[in-house]
Structures are given as C-alpha cells and as structure tokens.
Amino acid sequence: GSAPPLVCECMPPSVFALGDSIRAKSVVVALEFDHSGGGAWNWSAAINYTVHLHRETSFLSGVDLQAGSARATSTNPLRASPRASQDWIADFVPLQLQIDSAILAAALPSSSSPNASVGVTVRRFPQPEWVLTEKGFLTALPMWLTIMFSFAGLQLAGSLVDEKKKQLKQFLGMQGLSKQVYWASWVLFSLMKASITLVVLLICVSVFAIPMTHWLILLLFFVVFNVAVTSYACIVATLFQDPELAQFACIMYPLLTSAISFIQIAIISQQPPAMSGVLCKVLVMFLSPFAFAMAILICVAADNLDIGGVTWGYLFNEDLAGISVGFCFLALLWNIFFNLFLTWYLDKVVPRDNEVYEKDPFFFFKPRFWGAGDRLGDNRDTALDRDVQGTHVSEAVPASLAEKASVCIRNLVKVHAPNTPGEVRAVDGLSVDFYEGQITSFLGHNGAGKTTTIQILTGLFGMTSGQATICGFSVNHQLEQARPLIGVCPQENVIWDLLTVREHLELIGQIRF
Secondary structure, three states: OOOOOOOOOOOOHHHHHOHHHHHHOOOOEEEEEOOOOOOOOOOOOOOOEEEEEOOOOOOOOOOOOOOOOOOOOOOOOOOOOOOHHHHHHHHHHHHHHHHHHHHHHHHOOOOOOHHHHOOOOOOOOOOOOOOOOOOHHHHHHHHHHHHHHHHHHHHHHHHHHHHHHOOHHHHHHHOOOOHHHHHHHHHHHHHHHHHHHHHHHHHHHHHHHOOOOOHHHHHHHHHHHHHHHHHHHHHHHHHOOOHHHHHHHHHHHHHHHHHHHHHHHHHHHOOOOOOOHHHHHHHHHHOHHHHHHHHHHHHHHHHHOOOOOOOHHHOOOOOOOOOOHHHHHHHHHHHHHHHHHHHHHHHHHOOOOOOOOOOOOOHHHOHHHHOOOOEOHHHOOOOOOOEEOOOEEOOOOOHHHHOOEEEEEEEEEEEEOOOOOOOEEEEEEEEEEEEOOOOOOOOOOOOOOHHHHHHHHOOOOOOOEEEEEEOOEEOOOOHHHHHHHOOOOOOOOOOOOOOOHHHHHHHHHHHHO
C-alpha cells in the first residue's frame, strides 16, 4: 500500500539498557529474541521474544518515523489505567500479531495465509468467583434498614435538644416532674411513632426480601433495635446544645458503624468471613447499629444459601460468620441498658449553665447518693447574726423562728463566664433565710441578682459556690426531692408551640397534683 516500509535494524541486547541511545536512534519499538545459540532457528522449539517500548512513547500502527512524529501517551499500554484494556487491544496486540505471523510464515513456509492461523485472546487476571443471584441487591439491606430505623432517633434527638434549648425541660423540672418520667415519656412517644414504620418494614422484608427467616425473629430484632436507637438518641441529647448537630450525629453514627458489616459480605457466597469472630463480637457489644446489621446480613446469607433461613434452631449457630444471630440480639439488649445508664450519668455530670449538674464525676460513690444524709438541716445556722453582703448587719432572729427556716442560703455565688474577659458576678456571697409563715421579698436594682437567686433555688441555674437548702434538702444534691415542695412563676413565658392555653394549665395541674 501507500504506507512507508518498516525499517528494521539489528542491535546487540546491551543497547536496550541505554535509553539515550534508543532515543537518539528514534527507536519506537525494539524486539529482543531469546536466541543465543547461533546458527539456524529451531522452529520446532518455542521462540520467546521481548517487546521493548520507548520510555515515553507508546507503539502505534502507521507511525511515520521518517518525519520524526509519533502520537505519544502519558501511560504505557502495559500499565494499568482507565483505558488499559483498550490500549492493550488497539496498540500492543496488532504488533504482537504481526510478529507472530512473521514467525509462523518462516516456520511454516507452505502456509499461504499465516495470519489466518493466529488468534488473539485477552483474559483478565483471576478474581474470586461471583455468585449469580437475583437477590444481589440484598447485600445492602442491613445498612438500609439501619438508616430507616435511625430516623426515629434523629427526630427524638432534635426534639429533646430543642426543648432543652427553649428551657422547656428545665421548666417541667421546676414544676416537680422527675427526670426519669421525662425521659421515659419521650422514649415511649418515639417508639409509638416508629411503630408504623416498623410494621411496614417487617411486612416488606419478611415477604419480599428474606422470606425464609422466621418473621417473629425479625420482629424481635426490629423492636429491640428501635429501642436501642432511641436510647442512643437520648445520649446525643445530653451532649449537644444545637438540634441540627444532634440530628447529624444521630444519622452519621449508625451509617458509619453499620457500613462495617460490608467487611463480612463474603459470607453470602459461603466464603470465610474477613473479620474474626472475636473481633466481631467485641464490636457488636458496643456498636448497636453494627450488631443489627450483622444479624440482618446473616439472615440474608442464610436465605440465599442452602441453610433455609434463620429459624429458632439456627439462632445461636456461628458456622456462617463466626457470630450468631442470637448473640447479636443479646448484644442489642446490653446496648440498650448501657445507653440508658450513660444517658442517666451524662444528664447529671455534663456541665451546662441553665441547669444544675453534678460537679463530682464520681458522685455515685458518695454516701449522700445512697440515701445517707438526705436532709441537711443540721448544717443550718440557728441565727443569721453576721454581715450579709458585707454592708449591712441583719437583726437577730428569735430562736423560735430560727427553727422554722425553710429556705437557707449560705455564701451563694453565681459567676457567668468565669475566668474570661466577659466574666459577670451575678450573685456575690448571698446569705439569707426564708421562714415558714412569713413572706420574704427581694428588693434591688436591675442586675442585683434577684432573678438569678430564684433560678438557682428552683434548679434552673447551677451555683458557682455556696450552699442552699429547701426544707433541709440540698439544692445541689437533692433537688428532685425539694422541687415538689416549691412552686414558681418564671419571669419569661415558657410555652409549647403545639399546646393551647387550656392544655398548658391541664399539663401543669396534672404534674403538680
């Protein structure tokens, strides 16, 4: 044809190691034959050769070497790249085909068409065997179910933090509502809202996804995991002050932890799990989304293999993944109790400005926590006959009246933003008693600390230092026992957006009486 002839030049093998010499000769491709014996070729033996490519130029058919132009690529055809397979077929294989055809023509001179006897086969490197199944999409089922159930926790955490931000939670506590009742009401309300989603998912999964697994086992897992998600949302609510950040944490935690189950995806094809059974058990003990995802993954694998799904007899079988569905169920129960305990603990010790908290992280080791010394009446002063605020001297209190002191305040200090340039000392060393059968009023200018003192006594604010008791109960340590004995009308309006005026009155009345 019109293509220029291909010029071949014989060179010793040592030249191939000299890149500059190859570049100086404008060599695009060099062939090195394994023929060191000299003399005639032995066509009955295998002929091995090596193709040497230019370091910066890939071989292309139809290159005009005389003009010194060549279509260069950034990657070698033999190197892995997004177009590695296409470069191999388009560039390297035609060259190899011409070389093999020439060798066949020399070895078989009687063959009129040597190209017809040369075939090209491209094969990938060996890979693990794929399992052909119509339910391959079920590999993502554990994570999708985890996310679906997590939306209930997301809504719960957002509502709890929003109530705390609006001081609705603190207001209910001021009216005498115990923290246990508050948390339990929200958990039950969240579970009731999620029950509809639970029933719909149970029907879809047990009928269309993994029908061979017993539906009652799925129901138990759905209910228990729903409670675990709710308990985790309560932990998040104690740590965050912004509802949006709390909701973000509630969706990211189950998403990331349930994704760990993809490491064990090989069990669907009946291959050994990538994670050891011991490590898997440790993770499911503290990561409830991972425990739920692993249980669903085992159910998917049991349904698609010859096991016949997860039944009551297979509940504690560990042959498939090194961990059983029953162990995951027990781990979820443990997670619920652990989360509830952590919620109770963090709700007491996490520092916050608008609520009383325990400053001692080991408060549960103190005798007062176990009921010793609940009432602090022995610590009262029988008479307040010393300087108050360091400016005025109070009148002497009769002994008969001193015994009727129901509210005792000693050296009360409240500092906002301590140890900062914006530090504000709202109350500074206040000491006063309120007596039964008498009306006591606070008089003072704006910012004197009147409202702050009332907020400390009702538990809306924590004190920086000092001591205050109500009927002998410490405001710092026995506030829940003291709150039913007091009533307060807050300075600001504390209302719920969804309640009417009548419903507000009924709510407070039912809490108080």
